[in-house]
Amino acid sequence: MRAVVFERFGEPAEVREVADPRPAEHGVVVRVEATGLCRSDWHGWQGHDPDITLPHVPGHELAGVVEAVGARVTGWRPGDRVTVPFVCACGTCPSCAAGDQQVCERQTQPGFTHWGSFAQYVALDHADVNLVAVPDGMTFATAASLGCRFATAFRAVVQQGRVAAGEWVAVHGCGGVGLSAVMIAAASGARVVAVDISAQALELARKFGAAQCVDAARTEDTAAAIRDLTGGGAHLSLDALGSPATCAASVNGLRRRGRHVQVGLLPSHTGTTPVPMARAVALELELLGSHGMAAHTYPPMLESVRAGTLRPDLLVTATIPLDATPAALAALGSAPGAGVTVIEPWS
Ligand SMILES: [Zn+2]
Ligand SMILES: [Zn+2]
Numbered sequence: 642m643r644a645v646v647f648e649r650f651g652e653p654a655e656v657r658e659v660a661d662p663r664p665a666e667h668g669v670v671v672r673v674e675a676t677g678l679c680r681s682d683w684h685g686w687q688g689h690d691p692d693i694t695l696p697h698v699p700g701h702e703l704a705g706v707v708e709a710v711g712a713r714v715t716g717w718r719p720g721d722r723v724t725v726p727f728v729c730a731c732g733t734c735p736s737c738a739a740g741d742q743q744v745c746e747r748q749t750q751p752g753f754t755h756w757g758s759f760a761q762y763v764a765l766d767h768a769d770v771n772l773v774a775v776p777d778g779m780t781f782a783t784a785a786s787l788g789c790r791f792a793t794a795f796r797a798v799v800q801q802g803r804v805a806a807g808e809w810v811a812v813h814g815c816g817g818v819g820l821s822a823v824m825i826a827a828a829s830g831a832r833v834v835a836v837d838i839s840a841q842a843l844e845l846a847r848k849f850g851a852a853q854c855v856d857a858a859r860t861e862d863t864a865a866a867i868r869d870l871t872g873g874g875a876h877l878s879l880d881a882l883g884s885p886a887t888c889a890a891s892v893n894g895l896r897r898r899g900r901h902v903q904v905g906l907l908p909s910h911t912g913t914t915p916v917p918m919a920r921a922v923a924l925e926l927e928l929l930g931s932h933g934m935a936a937h938t939y940p941p942m943l944e945s946v947r948a949g950t951l952r953p954d955l956l957v958t959a960t961i962p963l964d965a966t967p968a969a970l971a972a973l974g975s976a977p978g979a980g981v982t983v984i985e986p987w988s
Contacts, residue, residue, distance in 0.1 A: 643986065644698045644760035645966045650688030654967040659698070662756065662764035664711040669768040671723060674781035676758040677702030678966070678982040679789055680816065681727075681906065683973035685753060692753045699970070700757030700984075701727040701750055704775055704784035714768045722775040724784040725765055726792055727751070728933040732770035742770060742935035743796065759966055761986045773939045776947055782983045783954040786817075787942070789933075790981065791953045794821035794881070795942045797904045797931035799829065802877045806830025811867050811875035812851075813891050814882025815842040817981050818904055820956055822879050824849040828950050831877070834870055836863055836890070845980065849955070857890075864893035874899055883907050885914050892917045892926065900927040956981045962988045 642661050647654040664670045682699040684690060704724040707717050717723065729749045730742030737745050749766050751757040756764070765771060775784040797818075798804050810826040812819050815837040826833045827850025835846030838858040847854060855866045867890075868874045874896030880888045883905020892901045907914050921928055934942075945951040958980030961969055966984050 642761040643963055644756070645700070645963060645970070646696050646698055647686055648696045650686065650695070654686065654699075654970060656963050656967065659760070662762055664709050664714075664764060665766055666711040666713045667768065668711045668764055668766045669707050669714060669717055669772070670709040670762050670764050671703065671705040672708045673700075673703050673758045673761060673763055673986045674705040675703070675785040676700045676984050676986065677785045677789060677817075678969055678973070678984060680973055681789070682752065682759075682970060684906075686970055687974070690753055692750070698756035698760050699752045700759035700763070701752035702785050702789040703751070703758035703763060704781040704788070705763075707772075708762060711768070716769045717772055721772075722781075722784075723772045724775050724788050725751070725771050725773065726933050726936055727789045729766055729771045730935070732767050737770070740935065740937065742937070743933040759963065759984060759986070761963075771936050773936050773943075776943055779946065780954065782957050782960060782985075783946075785983055786953045786956055786981050787939075787946075790817035791821045791956070792934040792939070792942065793904060793931065794818050795825055796934040796938070797879055797881075797902045798822050798825045798877070800934070800938065801929045801931045802879065802900055802902045804829045804831050804877055808832070808876035809834065809871040809874075811836065811871070811878040811891065811894050812846070813863070813878070813880050813887040814905060815839070815846045816882065817956065819879070819881035820845055820849055820980070821953065822881055822904070823851050824951060824956075826877075827851065828945065834867055834875065836867070864890045867894035868896075871896070876900070877902070879904050881905050888914055889917055892920060892928070895924065895926055897924045898926070899924070900929060902929045902931050904931050957983050959983070960985055960988075962986075
C-alpha cells in the first residue's frame, strides 16, 4: 500500500510503498477513504509524543470500509462503513468496565502507538469495542472529522461541561476542536464567546454560532473582556488550544461555580502548566479534563448530525491526496489555518 512515512522527527515525510497491515485476532484492517490532518500529527512528527517509534506513519482521524477482520471479532464484517475514536480502548481494564473507554489504561492510538491512517489501509485493535458505524448518508470526509476534533469537542461541551441552554460558554482557541465546540455549544442553546488571535478563525466562529468574539491579538486581558461581555464570567469555559496562557485565561474568565474544561493537549515538552488555583478555591470552580470520547457514547452526537443540528461537514475546508500530505503536515507548524483538511488516500 501507499503511505506517508517519516524516518526521523522533523525531517520531511515521504509517500512510498510499504507492506499492507494485517488484522490482530481482535482487530480489523480498514481501507481508509478519508483521514483528517490534525495539529497532533504535527506534534508527533516533531518528536513531541513519547509513544511514537521510527519509522512512523501518522494519522488518527479516519473513516473507511472494513477490509479484513480478525478471527475473534464478532460485530463487524468486510464492507462495513466505519470510523473510530482516536483513543482505541482495550475493552477489559477497570476504566473500560466502567464505560470510560476514553481513558482506557491500555489504550492504543493509531498514528501514535502504531502506524496510522495517512495510508491506504490501517489496522485497528479491539474492533468490537472501538468501531462506530458510519450512518448512511454521511460522507467519509465528514465521518473522519468526528473521530478526533468533533467528538472531543462534543464530550467537552456536553458530557464533561454539562452545557445548559442560556449559559455563557467561552471557547479559547478556534481551530478544529474550538470551532466544533462553538457549533456544539450554540446548538445546545448556549451563548458563545469565541476567543482567538486570528480574524479568519473568529469569522468562522461567528458563522458557526458565536454570539461574541474576542480578538486576543488586540486584547490585553482576554479574561477581563469575557467577564465584561458575560456579566461576570462564563458558566463554562474551554481551553481548546492547549497553552499556559489560554488555560489561565479560561479559568480567570469564569463566574462563581463555573466549569473549566481543558480540551487542548498540553504537550509534555512545555512542562507543567500553572493554573490559577486560588481563584478555583475562592469561586468554587470546577476544573475538568476531557480526552476523546468513548465509541459507545457516539449515538446522540450522530443523531444530531443526522438531524442537521450539528454540521461537522461545514468544518471541512480542504480535501487533498496522499501525495500532498507531507507538505501539508509541515505547513501546520507555521500556518495552522482555520478549518479541517481531509486527506483521501485513494484519490
Ligand atoms: Zn486529531
Ligand atoms: Zn481499557
